[in-house]
Amino acid sequence: MIEVLGLRVVRPPATVALHQVDLAVRQGEFVVVLGRSGAGKTTFLRALNRLVEPTAGSVRVAGRLVTGAGAVELREIRRQIGMVFQQFNLVKRAPVIENVLAGRLGYVRPVASVLGRFPAADRELARACLAQVGLAHLADRRADTLSGGEQQRVAIARALAQRPAVILADEPTASLDPALTSSIMDILRTINQEHGLTLVVSQHQLETALAYASRIVGFRRGRVAFDGPPASVTPSVVREIYGE
Amino acid sequence: MTRAAVFVALAVFAWLVWDTGADPVRLARGVPWMLDFFRRMLPPDLRVLPAALQGAVTTVEIALLGTATAAVLALPLGFLSARNVAPRSFFYPARAVLNFFRSVDTLVYALVFVAAVGLGPFPGVLAVVAYTTTSLAKLYGEAVEGIDPGPVDAITAAGATPLQILRFGVLPQVLPLFLSYVLYRLETNIRAATVLGFVGAGGIGFYLQTYLRMIDYPAASTVLLVTVAMVMLIDAISSRLRDRLV
Incomplete structure (x- = not known):
């Protein structure tokens, strides 16, 4: 691999x-x-x-x-290749779900994504990944309001959203x-x-x-x-x- | 070493005083004249209040339109002048252009634009745009250079394009700072725009200069009072908005 x-x-x-x-x-x-x-x-x-x-x-x-x-x-x-960092590297001011969606950036159409539009399938996948790390209920919170452990789980969800190998x-x-x-x-x-x-x-x-x-x-x-x-x-x- | 530095500083200071003709005695002799000036301004002539208010509105319009336009125009320049995101071949020319245009003040631009497009608020707007674009671009650039590189790494690692990296890794970090700088610039531009009328570029300065020339001090004092009220009002609104951003 x-x-x-x-x-x-x-x-x-x-x-x-x-x-x-x-x-x-x-x-x-x-x-x-x-x-x-x-x-x-x-x-x-x-x-x-x-x-x-x-x-x-x-x-x-x-x-x-x-x-x-x-x-x-x-x-x-x-x-x-999903990547998880020591300092989580989330966009602190952005909502949790948007941080997870960032994992889809390599797949979606660049121009639409820059305008903030993501296909429904990608949004669903992001929610599923967030649920996988047990944080579905925090999707709309600002990332920097989460504890360190929660932030790292969001970062893992972001990596998972890439559907990586x-x-x-x-x-x-x-x-x-x-x-x-x-x-x-x-x-x-x-x-x-x-x-x-x-x-x-x-x-x-x-x-x-x-x-x-x-x-x-x-x-x-x-x-x-x-x-x-x-x-x-x-x-x-x-x-x-x-x-x- | 420090003693030598203090000596040099004192020598420079003394030379500056001599060369500019700075003279406390002359200032003291001028005090009665200043008092006389103020006395003749009172009471303010409130009949010119409608004209003064109209001038104030124009001044606010010049500052608002000029600052808003500059806030947008400064975006590409700001990113291009940030060492950590701009390609090297853009960075140095962008910095040079910014430093060149920023060295000239709004009032000087106003002189140029009045000559180019004629009298009125429009050359005032152009002057505000010309100065504010470059000064905001410099502030933007410094904000971009100060970002946390972590989110940029993460977005890059996800396979994002350079534009997506800017939008999702950089912009969320700098946008509140950008807005705060824009509001700060709006405050200083209101002040700068009050004197634009002196050179024919519209707004409340035109009335101030006209009444001073006509030696109508009571009318001039009304204009001054309106100016002070306008600046304080805009400052209060703007600083309240800025507090919410950070």
Whole structure:
């Protein structure tokens, strides 16, 4: 589902964020990416849909080449890749339902959408996605009146509205109360298990990662330092990922 | 270091006082004249009130039409002058154009437009549009540069086109700020428009200048009072609206 070959990201002027990353993710996997801050987790996730432009290497998602795709093709590929962010990244002043509808922007006619018109089918889908994260009753509230956990669920609904093949989640629980971590991770697990969506989620909490992942990928200084099932994450592996 | 800076500042100040002929004694000698001026303005001649009110209405119209037109014209320029959304090839020319046109005040534009299209409120409107478009574009641009990039990332990741990104990621963040800047500009434009009549560009300034020239101070004072009332009224309405926005 995701094929990464020789991925290298250099940030100007000369900071190497990712060195030489090779990774293949099969459909239906729940990959959790671990690593200290600055290890390259965020850069890796953002390079997969080219929010960060790779310096070298190739990325293929759902059979289509992301790297090198032209503007129109890139937008088509991005529809297939839902993304959830640490800071939720909702439009705070907009109603919840409009935030979810934003997930349909890649599908609807651009001019009509800019004028605020969405087809009824897209509105229905947005409501269904909101119901899926248990927030149908908050559709008309302004996004910034919701709690952090609720906002992140809206963001997940927005990603679901894209009808994606893959969902990338960059530290989705890091800015939430620890008690809410499992509620967000449970929703992601449901999406993974019931809908067969491929998930790549970065996490800074080791226990959470081990509890939910079907596969752990550890980053260290811009390189993959570990790749294997949660059961094989031994203390020495943890030292390998997090150690000095 | 600081002592040197203070010394330089004092030296510059002294030179400025000397070069502009600033003289407290001259000011003190002028005080009786000012008092005489005020005394001759009283009581206001209320017979010119209808004319003054009509002038005030024209002034408000000039400011409203000019500000509203500029608010729309400034939109494309504002986005083009924002570093984070404009293509590089647009950004620098847009900034240069804005800085060039903004360096000239509304009154100077009025002189140009009166010469171009003749006397009346119309050149006044054009002058307000010319100055306000560029000053609003600059404010718009800075608001766009100050947005939270997060929603833009999210909308981009959903496969949106650049226009959709502006509409759904940027506009909701900046629209309340834009409206607040427009209202603020309306307040300053009301003030600027009061003097437009001095150069023949319509409004209440025309009456003020006419009565002053005719040495009809009681009539001029009525016009002044109407001006003050008009500015205070617009300020009050506008600031109330602005409070609701943020």
